Amino acid sequence: MAEATGKKPGWRELVRAMGQPKTGYMALFGFASGLPFALFLGTLYAWLSEAEVDLETMGVFSLIGLAYAFQFLWSPLIDKVNIAGFHRLGRRKQWMVPAQLLLGAILVTLSLLEPRTQLGWFSLLAGIGAFASATQDIAINAWRIDVADEKATLDILSTVYQLGYRLAALVGGAFGLIIAARIGWPETYALMGAILLAIGSVGLFAPDTPSGKGEVDEEADEQLLALRKTGELRPEIRARALGVVALLWAGAIAVVLTFMIMSLAFPPEERPNPTEFTLNFGPWIIIATVVVPALIAGWLAAQKRDGKNLLTSDEPPSQGGGFVMDHLYRALVLPLVEFVGRMGWSLVLILALVLTYRICDQIWGTFAYPFYLGELEYSNDEVAFASKFFGVFAILAGLAVGGFMLTLIGRMATLTIGALLAALTNLLYADLAVGGANMQMVSDAVGFSWAISQVPVIGSANLAKLTFTIFFENLAIGLAGAAFVAYLSSIVSKRYSAVQYALLSSLTLLVGTLGRGALGEMIEDRGYFDVFVLTTFIGLVAVVLCLAEWWRQSRLKGASGVVTPEAQPAE
Known part of the structure; x- marks a missing residue:
């Protein structure tokens, strides 16, 4: 890694990393991680609604999300236990590949069921699928940390993982809705299942470390004897x-x-x-x-x-x-x-950074559609265009920019810039909440309003300011997301990567969930403008913490510019 070795990062390192087989496998695994999440916690509700399943029953499916929120509870199992008959695949692949094949089989089986009349089996399979998906995520995150090296750097693998994940969200979400309207829901889920089965088959050939049961057992025996x-x-x-x-x-x-x-x-x-x-x-x-x-x-x-x-x-x-x-x-x-x-007392700073870095978009995401549809009174088609299509591509662009910045200016600089941009984009929404005059003016000045007005049926200058705002927010989210995943991956130990990463990443998800109730009450009492100003200040707290963590890490660098053992993941 550039930051660890003192090498000057840039285009050459980026191109070299993108040409590594590990990078290609990381893109596939990122896609395999994001697809089930989109299908179980998003698209599935559209299928159930079309099947006329009542809302109370559909509410049961929301518990599927707990598998992702509390995945750290079984992360020690993934970190230390071998699966009989699969251990030869490798330390992480013995969990990843079976989970991907199981997910593919579950999606294909769901396509054979009728949700309304076979809801019991449907619920059971969806629950097992969410558990398998969360388990796969634990193993994939640990695999990314384990296999990173000077060619396929941790920063690039983290960015590529996010790219694959976001692309899967587009395929499983917007694209899934489009093809379901044309070929039907059963056929759509069968197709998605086939994709995961294919990824699981290809994943058999991915590198892993260590590569065999003997090495895993030898390492475990050494730890126990020690x-x-x-x-x-x-x-x-x-x-x-x-x-x-x-x-x-x-x-x-x-x-x-x-x-x-x-x-x-x-x-x-x-x-x-x-x-x-x-x-x-x-x-x-x-x-x-x-x-x-x-x-x-x-x-x-x-x-x-x-x-x-x-x-x-x-x-x-x-x-x-x-x-x-x-x-x-x-x-x-x-x-x-x-x-x-x-980490010592630095753990207080690290946990504070983890808890605040993504809290803005974690909390705000729940209220996005009520804001777009209710407060601003945009139509479903307009919101779908701005957020599901234009917005997703903006996130992919942000991830690409973030990946390049990681190789060019380093991890902590990118993390800090990402936090600052993510915080300031809340002010763009604050402007929308009071009419959006400033966003409309900028959109008109750069010709964006004219371009959006050319979109058939729904195109208008009014849609342009919403799309323009979502573009900048999602660009910042993508950039910040690439940096944050790379940062989390860099501070955990390879020896205990599954448990440590699962704990840290779960904290960000749960804290966002816990803050939504208070934010909803504030929206009711004070309105959206004050909420966006508040989330801006919360985001600026994360910027200050990033600067403090940057300073902490810089202090741990030796005179040669190489990161000391305390600042990099333990081997």
């Missing part, structure tokens, strides 16, 4: 920490499973509300699975650093209950201990 060496924490101390962490994680999993079972088994009038569940239980799940374990991990790291509660001599390899305890400690606690121990 826990019993002189200078490591005493087993009874680790057992107490593991007991608390395991109890908290088990409780969180039990709460989520209880909610899902109640949603599927109870009659509509007795089903729990997914939004209320996330608002009421989401913060406690985060506290139980992230905050408290992180505090415990910090205490363990401090004990080891200060030379307390350590083994004074090597102990024999663990057996029986001790062997099970060491395995669970390695899967649940060690990823947090490594991350907290490596």
Whole structure:
């Protein structure tokens, strides 16, 4: 990576990275990650609506989103467990390829069902599909971090992943609606399933690291033996920490499973509300699975650093209950201990940045259509053109620009610029909320209004200012998204990439969800203009945190300009 090696980045490194086979596979895997998300949490509702499934029953399908929000709960499984019969595919591919083939088979099977009369099977398969999709995402994110090297850099792989993901959103969303209107929903889902089956087949040939069961087992054995060496924490101390962490994680999993079972088994009038569940239980799940374990991990790291509660001599390899305890400690606690121990107090800054960087668009996304259709009174066709077609291509353009900026000016500079642009685009929406005179003036001045007015049927100057605003917002979102994924990928350890990345990425999703209720009340009380001004200031907080993190990382660079081990992912 350019930032790690001190090499001057630019076009040559970009072209070289784009020509690597790993980059091509990353584009495919990004597409495979985004397609199920679009089909299960977006397009599926259009199919159910056309099948005249009632809204209360459709509400059950919103629990599918919990698989993505709480995917970190089973990330230790993906990080440390081998699948019998698939381990030869590689450490990550043994999870990715089966998940892709399963998703393809589920989509094809859904195409054979009638949603209204076979809703039970339909719901079950959709739920399994969402779980498989979230599991695939964990493995793909870890694969990207594992296989990155100086040729196929982490920054470029992260950008290509986002490009594939966004393209899949377009194919599974807007394109899916178009072809469904022509060939039917069953045929559309069968086609999407065939695409995923093809990607799973091609994925068999993707590189992976390590490439075999022997290497995975050897690494695991070394980690387990290391826990019993002189200078490591005493087993009874680790057992107490593991007991608390395991109890908290088990409780969180039990709460989520209880909610899902109640949603599927109870009659509509007795089903729990997914939004209320996330608002009421989401913060406690985060506290139980992230905050408290992180505090415990910090205490363990401090004990080891200060030379307390350590083994004074090597102990024999663990057996029986001790062997099970060491395995669970390695899967649940060690990823947090490594991350907290490596980052120290910098973890406070990192978590603050993670929590605020994408919060604006995470919160705002829910209220976009009420704003476009209700407040501004645009038609469905106009909004579809501006957001689904023009907007998606703007995001792809932003990702491309972000990828180039990562190679040209570096990760932290791109991250900071992305945060600033994403914050300032909220002011464009604030202008729309009070009539959009400024956006209309700029659109007219550059000739954009004339170009949009040439669009058949719906083209108009009024549509131009909306499209112009969405273009700049999505361009900023794409740029910021490329930088943010690259940043998250850079601060996790390759050894524990699945767990650490899943935890960090889940925080951004859940915090956005938790803030929507308060934002909705503010819209009702103060109107959209004040909300957009507020989200601008929230975005500027992220800019300040980016500058602080940039300064922190620059301090860790040696005199030669090479990033010190504390600033880069542990190997």
